[in-house]
Amino acid sequence: MSKKGKEGDIVKFIRNGMMIMGKVLKVREASVIVSISNDDAEALNLDTPFTIVSNKNYVIVL
Known part of the structure; x- marks a missing residue:
């Protein structure tokens, strides 16, 4: 987990015990904003x- 993602990269991460994959939309200094599937968003109780x-x-x- 050493490389910093860039816009368009596909990344995976663990959230609430679930393995989630998504696409990087925006890169911030210490984080990225990731687009995930609607099903994953619903499972994570995200709006x-x-x-x-x-x-x-x-x-x-x-």
Whole structure:
């Protein structure tokens, strides 16, 4: 988990014991905003399919 993601990267991370994959929409200094599936958002009780993930908590897949 050492590389910082960039816009368009596919990343995976664990949230509430679930493995989630999503696409990086925006890069911040210490985190990224990730678009996830509507099903994953619903399972995580999120109102939108977007979530913020710390740079230390995801792995770049593609």
